[in-house]
Amino acid sequence: MTELGIEVRDLNFSWRSGEKVIKSCSLEVPKGEFWMLLGTNGSGKSTLLRLLVGLLTPESGEIRVLHPVGFVFQNPDHQLVMPTVGADVAFGLVQERLPPAAVRTRVEEALGAVNLLALQRRPIYALSGGQKQRVAIAGALARRCEVLLLDEPTALLDPDSQLELVVSVRRLVKSQGITALWVTHRLDELNYCDGAFLMERGSLVDHGVDTRRLQQRLMQLDNEAS
Numbered sequence: 001m002t003e004l005g006i007e008v009r010d011l012n013f014s015w016r017s018g019e020k021v022i023k024s025c026s027l028e029v030p031k032g033e034f035w036m037l038l039g040t041n042g043s044g045k046s047t048l049l050r051l052l053v054g055l056l057t058p059e060s061g062e063i064r065v066l067h068p069v070g071f072v073f074q075n076p077d078h079q080l081v082m083p084t085v086g087a088d089v090a091f092g093l094v095q096e097r098l099p100p101a102a103v104r105t106r107v108e109e110a111l112g113a114v115n116l117l118a119l120q121r122r123p124i125y126a127l128s129g130g131q132k133q134r135v136a137i138a139g140a141l142a143r144r145c146e147v148l149l150l151d152e153p154t155a156l157l158d159p160d161s162q163l164e165l166v167v168s169v170r171r172l173v174k175s176q177g178i179t180a181l182w183v184t185h186r187l188d189e190l191n192y193c194d195g196a197f198l199m200e201r202g203s204l205v206d207h208g209v210d211t212r213r214l215q216q217r218l219m220q221l222d223n224e225a226s
């Protein structure tokens with residue numbers, strides 16, 4: 001049997017308003033694979049990721065996710081809390097009670113992996129959007145995450161940094177055996193994943209490794225919505 005990094009069975013979730021936003025969702029991502037989650041605006045992608053990481057509690061259903069889990073938000077300004085690059089990556093390690101030398105090693109390894117080692121002392125405000133996203137990813141890597149969840153990490157990036165980020169995340173998760181689920185609305189990114197899920201009004205309506213077919217289906221759904 002394939003080992004799974006992420007496994008969801010028959011998940012349901014409603015907001016307090018009663019609006020049911022996750023309807024009987026089931027999905028599996030094999031360990032070490034890089035999958036994407038597509039869907040029109042408001043279809044429930046961010047809610048599903050928040051359930052996976054434990055920020056929300058499901059009404060019913062099962063979630064199994066390898067730990068630790070790293071989470072990267074659409075807007076890195078909502079997640080980077082320390083004044084400098086190195087301090088921010090180290091901040092995520094506070095709970096691990098590592099000796100200072102081990103923290104330094106982890107921070108350096110993680111920043112090296114996202115190609116930001118030279119910017120360790122740089123203030124966060126002096127980074128580009130793509131660099132900030134890489135700092136957020138380094139934070140997850142320093143914690144040795146087994147699973148990485150990314151919620152539209154390229155939404156605020158220009159096309160060059162967008163491509164750079166998806167290529168480097170793919171290379172990283174593949175070389176480190178991390179299981180990743182990347183939410184996107186940008187169809188060109190689909191060329192870099194192992195497979196994708198398509199979400200529509202709270203249900204997972206399609207999935208597979210034939211991303212071209214899923215691309216076409218999403219374009220159709222977008223047209224119907226507009």
Ligand SMILES: Nc1ncnc2c1ncn2[C@@H]1O[C@H](COP(=O)(O)OP(=O)(O)O)[C@@H](O)[C@H]1O
Pocket residue numbers: 015016021039040041042043044045046047048
């Ligand atoms: N905090 C919230 N409280 C109530 N409803 C919400 C909240 N966040 C999102 N929603 C609603 O849940 C649905 C799914 O939203 P979301 O998961 O953000 O979709 P997506 O990420 O696919 O755009 C939408 O109808 C949205 O309005």
Ligand SMILES: [Mg+2]
Pocket residue numbers: 045046047151152
């Ligand atoms: Mg969203």
